[in-house]
Amino acid sequence: MDAETYVKQLATAARAAAAELALTRGAQRNDGLCSAAAAIRSAAADLQAANEKDLARKDEFALTDAMVDRLTLTDKRIEGMATALEQIAAQDDPVGKTISATNRPNGLRVEKRRVPIGVVGIIFESRPNVTADVAGLCLKSGNACILRGGKEAMHSNQAIATVVREALTAADLPADAAIMIDRTDHDIVTAMARAEGLIDLIIPRGGERLIRAVVEAATIPVIKHYAGNCHVYIHSAADLDMAESIVMNAKCQRPGVCNAAETLLVDAAVAEDFLPTICHKLTDAGVELRGCQRSRKLFKGMKAACEDDWRTEFLDLILAVKVVDSLSDAVTHINTFSSAHTEAIVTGDLAAADEFVARVDSSSVMVNASTRFSDGGEYGLGAEVGISTDKLHARGPMGAEDLTTYKWIVTGRGHVRT
């Protein structure tokens, strides 16, 4: 079957499930989540058997060690999926909340009320736990989802989806609220991105190439989750001890994630005091430094940075370093090279903090805190769909509420317009 017909068929089933879900109560959806959590725990052996099949093909797909690590379903990760579903069940119900309600002068009542979006399409890569997390967040918010995972995780994803679908049926919810696509040809991605009237939103999570391909093909709304090229700027009025601990944390605590720092900007006024010390510490921690000309004068053991280094999300123990003459230069550098994910300033100067917050055009701006806090859990959202680098609809960490839209409900007593 061609990809377009195949996606239409699945999306039509998802749409019917979404219409059913829109009429369910939160308690019933929470039961579904808890029953899925229990089912995942009981099916642990089956899930690991499916996972073994994927892992056996690691050479065929030329997976790196990091990719194999992400793909592997350990006991701890399976328990993690179950716990995440229970945590999602425990959250407030985002559906049905009144955003605003007014009585107009003519007596008409105008209410803006949260409702599910409908059908959400998620396109993701290696981590199989995304299947359970995203299906859970969509169910919580009353949406049906169509998932398309990476080919290297196909057996694992299918096994998890089967367990979730059985749990939905057991909770008297439509199984088609969570559909895992079992084909991995790229045409499926294009067909999903063009399924107008059937899929309401596409969220691509993965590498830049995947996201670009989705955006290029799409005729339905896309919320992009680009990488995190995050910056830490040490302002002239920074407490340098604080600066040191924030830089070390932002770069070294978990270098492989999107909210780790990739570029350090140091104000010229404190560069002489700060740069040599922090560079020694970073080098001692195994970080490779790539610096501008001025920073290389202050610390010799540094390669020269090229323009590409300013744009790169290293996801590794590598840090680009630049001396800037002012807060304004730091902001210009960030707004030029950042992926608009998360940036931090370290300063004791209130006006500088305010200016940085106002001028930096990124989803999260940290004042005297590590970029590593940019995360749905840390922000109190519970589980997250991802971290949007877009400005429309949802920006930064996206929780279940961001998977809702609203409806205007207008109630009269025979009101007509004059």
Added chain:
Amino acid sequence: MDAETYVKQLATAARAAAAELALTRGAQRNDGLCSAAAAIRSAAADLQAANEKDLARKDEFALTDAMVDRLTLTDKRIEGMATALEQIAAQDDPVGKTISATNRPNGLRVEKRRVPIGVVGIIFESRPNVTADVAGLCLKSGNACILRGGKEAMHSNQAIATVVREALTAADLPADAAIMIDRTDHDIVTAMARAEGLIDLIIPRGGERLIRAVVEAATIPVIKHYAGNCHVYIHSAADLDMAESIVMNAKCQRPGVCNAAETLLVDAAVAEDFLPTICHKLTDAGVELRGCQRSRKLFKGMKAACEDDWRTEFLDLILAVKVVDSLSDAVTHINTFSSAHTEAIVTGDLAAADEFVARVDSSSVMVNASTRFSDGGEYGLGAEVGISTDKLHARGPMGAEDLTTYKWIVTGRGHVRT
């Protein structure tokens, strides 16, 4: 110059203006709005002279009488533009509002604060007042805008934009906060829809063909403003006098606008009582009726409706009529054929109203009120950008607040993640 280079050049100027605007205070932007209002009043003669040039070409562009009417800048319409700008100035400032703020258990303060989107691109057709309205709403919300109007209104649009830009300069605001594109080749539309990193959002307002073309080309987010194929459903428990006055109002009070009704659905239980009377009234009011087989049995003077009639926004004194067996059938018809704009139910039955509200997948759902109330002004939003038929970011009437996004501002005292 090719369209892409041209748009990039203008969008880069708008982007710089947006960065400046993001740092202005609301009072300053309001001064700009009031000074633009005053400038439009003083320039009335110049605006009408420019408008004459457009009107002189009406045969060249084969404008219908309705289009000529929309294009004409009367004294009243010029005063209307000025008044709208003053009303926008008087609204609450949407920028800088705290959406939520929490202190996390670790003492980190996490705030979600409204900020401008950046650069908004608007593509619209004949009405020149859109130039002033949209530039005003963008200025209010701290956004720069790039406007591309219809070729038939080019002189009028340019003249209005020139006045607005002079007023911005006089108020010490960047003139490039409002850029009117002076080329009307279609390549400009495509280039706008693909200006990633320069334009943050495209809003096409106009015919379905224009919107489809933008969606097809776009790589940046689009908020679609499709037509209104609005329905009124008369439930079995409707007060039939109320039903009559709502139907007459929804169809006849202003048939040429998007929130007028286009299809009447009558429950079989009340069809015999209701249909003949309402059809006589509608026919007397000059409405042409196109009915299903069952409704034609109850009222003879009706053409047969074809499937296209269920899909059509007539924007005229034409109404499609259908007898349905149940609320469920009404909902199915609406969710199949509607443009997801506005639908109304007339009923005295609370459960029926609740079910209709929950199941109809449109931006506005009216209970015992005319569809004609679906409007930013009627909902208390003040001026509106338009009525979104999308579900993402903004749904239904869009006001100045819908032209904002948010930023997460996280404040610590040297917080690092463990």
